Structures are given as C-alpha cells and as structure tokens.
Amino acid sequence: MTFGIEGFDLDAFVAATLAEDMGEGGDVTSAAVIPANARFEAVMDSRDAITVCGLEIAAAFFRRMDAQATIELLVADGDRVAAGTALMRITGNARALLTAERAALNTVQHLSGIATLTAAYVDAIAGSGATLLDTRKTIPGLRRLEKYATRTGGARNHRMGLWDAAMIKDNHVAVAGGVGPAAALAKAAGIATIIVEVDRIDQIEPAIVAGATHLLLDNMAPDVLRDAVAFVDGRVPTEASGGVTLDTIGAVARTGVCYVSVGRITQSAPAADIGLDFAEL
Structure with a gap:
C-alpha cells in the first residue's frame, strides 16, 4: 500500500523518531534479553472504540527496523472500530520489532485519538x-x-x-x-x-x-x-x-x-x- 501526505516526509520522520528513541546506545533491553535470531509475532489491537488513524505510519517503523517483516493491516485509516478490534498483525525479528514498538504505538495512539475526537464532533453537527x-x-x-x-x-x-x-x-x-x-x-x-x-x-x-x-x-x-x-x-x-x-x-x-x-x-x-x-x- 502506498502512503503519502503532501509536505510530509515519512522516511525522515521515522528515522528521526527512532534515532531519538535509540540514542547512541540502541535498544539495550532487547539486545540483552532477546536472542539475535528470535522471531516475534504480535497483534496490534484497540482497547477503545476508535476511528483508526496512522496504521501505515506505524507499519513504517517496523519495516525500518526489519525490512523483511510481514505486516498485515487488518483495518484501514478512517475505519470506526469497536473495542477489542485487531488492527495489525506483524511477524519478524524480535529485537527489531520490539525496538520499533513504542514509536509505532505512540504515533497510532496519538493520531487515532485525534481522529476519534474529530469524528465525535462531526457526528454532533x-x-x-x-x-x-x-x-x-x-x-x-x-x-x-x-x-x-x-x-x-x-x-x-x-x-x-x-x-x-x-x-x-x-x-x-x-x-x-x-x-x-x-x-x-x-x-x-x-x-x-x-x-x-x-x-x-x-x-x-x-x-x-x-x-x-x-x-x-x-x-x-x-x-x-x-x-x-x-x-x-x-x-x-x-x-x-x-x-x-x-x-x-x-x-x-x-x-x-x-x-x-x-x-x-x-x-x-x-x-x-x-x-x-x-x-x-
């Protein structure tokens, strides 16, 4: 899927965000605890009823850390979903995906929060x-x-x-x-x-x-x-x-x-x- 926002450089945003998170030492927790070749499968899901936003951006964080990761988007930006809905399934290198986890979640949580509140105002008028x-x-x-x-x-x-x-x-x-x-x-x-x-x-x-x-x-x-x-x-x-x-x-x-x-x-x-x-x- 192709994702683009006019005037927004997705690659630069992902790189800068991960650089901020990893600093000079990288993800010391994952490096210490997770074997280098360990595999990881996870599901991203919403605990709230939300209007989804930012899934492609979240996926870009995971792909940046593991270009071979398998990522399946289960819903699309703009979808209104119930609490408990699975949004994305990812499989790949455990160290890489866990390093990207927080940046990906922060982004989709923030943008989905805005989209959800916006939708409530739209419904009200x-x-x-x-x-x-x-x-x-x-x-x-x-x-x-x-x-x-x-x-x-x-x-x-x-x-x-x-x-x-x-x-x-x-x-x-x-x-x-x-x-x-x-x-x-x-x-x-x-x-x-x-x-x-x-x-x-x-x-x-x-x-x-x-x-x-x-x-x-x-x-x-x-x-x-x-x-x-x-x-x-x-x-x-x-x-x-x-x-x-x-x-x-x-x-x-x-x-x-x-x-x-x-x-x-x-x-x-x-x-x-x-x-x-x-x-x-």
Whole structure:
C-alpha cells in the first residue's frame, strides 16, 4: 500500500523518531534479553472504540527496523472500530520489532485519538449543514500528521500555516486601526483569501466592504451568531469559533454558519488505548 501526505516526509520522520528513541546506545533491553535470531509475532489491537488513524505510519517503523517483516493491516485509516478490534498483525525479528514498538504505538495512539475526537464532533453537527474545521493549534513539527488525522476523522483542514491565507485577528486589528483598514491592507497586498475575525456585528460590514472573503465570528453566543449570519446574508462564508465544545457545537452549527472551527480536536484529544500483544508463533 502506498502512503503519502503532501509536505510530509515519512522516511525522515521515522528515522528521526527512532534515532531519538535509540540514542547512541540502541535498544539495550532487547539486545540483552532477546536472542539475535528470535522471531516475534504480535497483534496490534484497540482497547477503545476508535476511528483508526496512522496504521501505515506505524507499519513504517517496523519495516525500518526489519525490512523483511510481514505486516498485515487488518483495518484501514478512517475505519470506526469497536473495542477489542485487531488492527495489525506483524511477524519478524524480535529485537527489531520490539525496538520499533513504542514509536509505532505512540504515533497510532496519538493520531487515532485525534481522529476519534474529530469524528465525535462531526457526528454532533450531522444534518446541520455546517462543516467542521481544524486549526493551527497543533504540536510543533507534527502539523501535517495531526491535520491528516482530523481529515481522517471527517473534518476539513483550515489553513496549513501562515502562508496560505490571511487571517486578521484581534491583535492585527488593534495595530492596523480596525477591521476595515486591516482587510484593505491585505487586499492591497494581493492576498486572495482574507479571513477577518469579528466579535461584534458592527464589524461585519466594514470587513466585507474592505475585502474580507471569509468571516470568523469569534466567541458569539448562538443567538448573536444567527443575527450575524442573517446580516452577512451569504455574501461571504461564515465561521463560528471560540470555546466550542462537544456539548455546544450542535447549537452553534444550527445557527446557519458555514463552518465551525475547533482547536480542541488537536489540542485536547486523548491518546487512544492501543496495544501490541505477543502471539504464539
């Protein structure tokens, strides 16, 4: 199976992660305890009901340590599985596979945790017409992976970085002298996508007139969001953001906004409980 994420170097990630784990001395435990030619078969399984994410990346760790390992993926990224589901079966050199175990598990646990929480938010707005967006609230160095996980859970990626759209937030507005001047400067700079954060309805018209192509309606209660959406009247897409939780996202999504962005899906997702258990050869 071919795996790829745009802008993400899987080989470099695997190499750097294993180098961090092994340091200069390597896996001293496996080297001391496991015979060099010992074989190992194990099953990776989930102890939770999860949305699976990161299996191909986990497999890459095992292949890096044992190119001859036999790896069978039993489910696919994006599958929703019950607790107790077997995800992967691996057979190979025991030392090599045990050296790769922690890096592989850490990755699939983290990404599956994000995908699972994301899927819960997606389910909570089903039928509302709104789309869930992620944010840039990611662990430094892991953005491409974490945004892959949110896509796997059913969200749409927002900006990948500072480069692919202007997002004018409160501090930009304060320095520029208002939403209108800030949006006008971004338009004059030739930026195609200009997202302007507003926290009051009276900021909407100046932002749109000056060139906003997308409005981020920040920390507005549902009744205010409805009024804001009505005032925008479809002229630009609208996005609700700020403090959205699983308990509140349904009401937010039903106000008529096009999007709801949630930082929690990357910032606060708990790792999925996934283990690798020895099986008799």
